[in-house]
Amino acid sequence: MPPFPSLLIANRGEIACRIMKTAKRLGMRTIAVYSEADRNARHVALADEAHAIGPAEARDSYLSIEKVLAAAKASGAAAIHPGYGFLSERAEFAEACAHAGIIFVGPPPGAIRSMGLKGEAKALIEKAGVPISPGYHGVRQEPDFLREKAYEIGYPVLIKAVAGGGGKGMRRVDKALEFEAALESAVREATSSFGDGRVLVEKFIQNPRHIEIQVFADSHGNAVSLFERDCSLQRRHQKVIEEAPAPGMSEAVRARMGEAARAAALAVGYVGAGTVEFIVDGSGGLKPDGFYFMEMNTRLQVEHPVTEAIIGHDLVEWQLMVAAGVRLPRLQDELSITGHAVEARLYAEDPENGFLPSTGHLWHLAFPPSAEGEIAHRGLRVDTGVRAGDEVSPYYDPMIAKIIAHGATRDEALDRLSSALQETYVAGPKTNAAFLRALADHGEFRAGRFDTGFIERHAEALGAVSRAPSHEAIAAGISCLVEAGCEAVDDRWRERASAIGDWVSPFDIGDGFQLGGRREVLISVQVDGADQRVEVITDRSGRHVRVNGAQIGAPRLPLMTVESADGVYVLQGGRQCLVRLPDFSAALADAGEGADGLIKAPMHGKVTAIFVAAGQPVAKGDKLMVVEAMKMEHALIASFDGTIGTIHAALGEQVGQGTGLLTVQKSDASAKTG
Missing domain, CATH: 3.40.50.20 (Rossmann fold)
Structure with missing residues (x-):
């Protein structure tokens, strides 16, 4: 039944x-x-x-x-x-x-309410004997009072929203001068995300690790710990890769944390699946007295599949059975850990451009052979809510899929995750696939030497910096583009090709073409929106492409080309580039700041704050406006001294990527030095 x-x-x-x-x-x-x-x-x-x-x-x-x-x-x-x-x-x-x-x-309303406000939750948990981090968790919210508390706690501190989670409304503050702006930003984001702008202030733990315990309780008084997950690989307090069990975890520390998590659940009369999150002092290894309660999430977590993988049970099934009044299917002494599991969150975002959200049509989406919803083929599982042909919209979280790997050891699980990411192909929105693979392969992470600041410290090595597409990818895109135009696959390509003049079928060009060969032809294309001139050579051995004077041979990494209405997407090593013929009908606006001082929206989103007015003088580094997309804030900053001209966007307005938002007219001094 x-x-x-x-x-x-x-x-x-x-x-x-x-x-x-x-x-x-x-x-x-x-x-x-x-x-x-x-x-x-x-x-x-x-x-x-x-x-x-x-x-x-x-x-x-x-x-x-x-x-x-x-x-x-x-x-x-x-x-x-x-x-x-x-x-x-x-x-x-x-x-x-x-x-x-x-x-x-889910849990009873009282348990949700008790744990929903972090300050009240910490007071309750402290009474149950669970260690909490030093800080102010009270009700007073005056900025001057909170600033004073931050001074008493000692910098660096964390400002955290009392409601919600997922890093929303959370800001690290390293010195007193930064506190006011950070508080305003945290309150604004918390209000937008949760409808509650209240915050608390806590001591920032140096070398922190984020370790959480999956708990489960039924309506018959039973509560178990389903062991820990390590969620320390984060960016802006958003989890990126999660794993279970936690590297370096001893049985003594596991038992102590499990007991504390169960005590927290029992203290609020919990029923169902929940997660008790701890901040752990990672310096000198994990210790029984080195962890502090952060919050309890009264729901299923995004990363629950890694727990399912190591215990061999379906947590959603447990949720449904417990909600129906059934006892827990296993008690604590009947549970054990098998192997190691890791999960990577594949997002529609651009790590090479500040991790800006990336929206649009999914022209192609392919994962390695796996089984959705269970660990099966090659120890892989893929959980996704989209298919090829779908749209990644700006309205919701930009996750495309979760890729989960399970193995007998941590290295085996990470090897499987790395291989799976290399075999994942997405055309359309840019993704963090290459970035995730670099994380899975990083030597320090493999050695277990990491904390919540790991990604920030290693951003360049992980590829989270602006990089040009590989010449191989450009050449592959050109070859596909030429075939599409010359073989009359699509009249649209032929119409675009005719605008260039020096790019048509080799048989149609009066340039001395012979059966033995012909001279090279220059082609104008756009690669990720930037103009590029390449040489295409056709001879008896086939067609060859030169990029920046270098003839391109066989690719070092496997690549795939995907034809679309946008152009040709080239997918290689988790990265993609778009190769297309120039569009002579309309020039696409570049995101960012134009030479005329026009500030443009870096992504599709909503204007959530405007800090300036027309005619107002601004200095380089001043914050002008905030655009929010997919639950993330992006601040637009003045890059030179000047005066605000026209403001084109209104507070609360939805704007498209590249939309002009406001103009900044350079001051005389800026114009001379710029």
Whole structure:
């Protein structure tokens, strides 16, 4: 018998698809909800039925309790699984489900409420004997008071939102002069993300590691620790690669942390899946007295697959069974760790351009052979919510997939992850695949010498810097482009080609072509938007390409070309470049700052702050505006002294990449030195 006859998943993307797989295996009817932007999404196609709940903006769809419950009632759903994010940690949603007579697959509202506010949670946890980090966790929020507390704690400190998680509303402050601006930014982001701008201030732990314990409790008083996950590889407090168990973890420390996590769960009468997160002093190795409670996430975590891999159990199945009133299937002495597992979060973002979000059409998407939702083929699992042909929208989290690898040892798991990333191909939005592979292969990480600052310290070695496309990739794109234009595969290519004049079929050019060979032809193309001139040579042995005077031979890394309406995408080693003929009908606006002082949107997003007014003088380094996309803030900074001209964007406006936002007119001094 299934735990419930029907289940509505109040979420989207890969987590909705992952929950559906377990629910279907258990014989449950699955119900999806979707916003207008997700009308053709994968989770909608997988569900037995689906209901529209509003426009693209999450606040008008996935965050609307009324609309989600209306869909549940219309579909006759017996239970609702919230996934993670959105409504998953909203106590009022759990209460509304209960009032509607629908089972909420999650903890009781009281537990969510107790752990939802970090300050109150820490006071409660401290009473239960769980160690907490030094800091101010009270209710006072006056900026001057918080600044004074930061001085008493001692810099560096962390400002953290009391609600939510995922690094939103969190800022590290190293000196008093930075505190006011950091506090304003944290409050603004917390308000935008969680509707609650309150913060707390804590001591920043040097050489910190982020280690969390997966806990599970039932309604019969049983609670277990499903061991730890190490989530220390982070960027801007966002997890990048997670693994289980934690490198360097002794049985004594594991037992102590597990006991503390269970005590935290029992202190709030917890039921279901939860994660107790600890900040750990990584200097000198892991110690039984060297960890501090950060927060408890009262939901399933993004990284839960690594726990599933090492314990051999489906945590979503456990959630559904516990929500139906069943006892935990295993008690503490029946649980053990097998092997090692790692998970990489494949995002639509550009590590070579400040990790800016990357949106657009997925022209191609391919993963290595694996099994979605379970560790199987070659120890690999891929959880994804998108398919080739889908759009990566600016409205939601930019995750394309989670790639999980399991092995007998940590090195074997990392080897499998590295190979899987090399065999992952995405055309359209740029991704962090090459960056993830560099992380998995980095010697210091392999040796277990890492903390939460690892990525920042090794950014250049990991490829998170601006790099030109390889000549091999450019040559491959040119070859594909020439074939598409010369062989009349597409009239559109022929029309574009004719605009260049010196680029048509070799048989149509009066340049002395003979069967024995011919002279090279110069071709004008654009590579990632930059003009490039290359030489194409056709002789009896075939067609050859020179880039910057060097003839290109066989590629060192495997590559793939993907033809699209945008041009030819060349995929190699987790990177991509777009090779296309120049578009003579319209010039595309470059993101960033033009020579005329026009500041343009670096990505599609919403203007969340404007710090200047027309006619206002600004100095180099002044913050002008903030654009938010995919839950991340990007500040636009003046690069020279000047005066604000026209402001083209309004607060709260959605803007496209390359849209002109405001102008800065250079001062006389700047013009002379610039």
